[in-house]
Amino acid sequence: MSDKGRNTAKADQAKGKLKETVGRAVGNERMEAEGRGDQVKGDLRQAGEKAKDAAKHIRKD
Template sequence: MGIGDKIKNKAQEASGKAKEALGDATDNERLQAEGAKDQAAAKAKQAGEHVKDAAKDIKDDLS
């Protein structure tokens, strides 16, 4: 996973946490849900990048 991807994913996750916390503080269910969605999307992207890295490592080991 490239460093740029890591930074983008972590930024999206942090933004999602902030939105969710703001939604909790203001009883705004839409903002809470949007924050949770952003966090889930960031984590899914991170997992996908880990899978790509593992596949690359296996390919490199076979070479």
């Protein structure tokens, strides 16, 4: 994974987890849902970066 992609994915995941936790603590369902969405966004970005890395290794062989 590229450093930029890895950092962006981790940031999205962390932001989402924090937003979900705060939303749950204050009883804001919308914030909770947005937090889960941000986590999914980070997961997808991370999967995309891993796919790019896998494709690079395939091309080298």
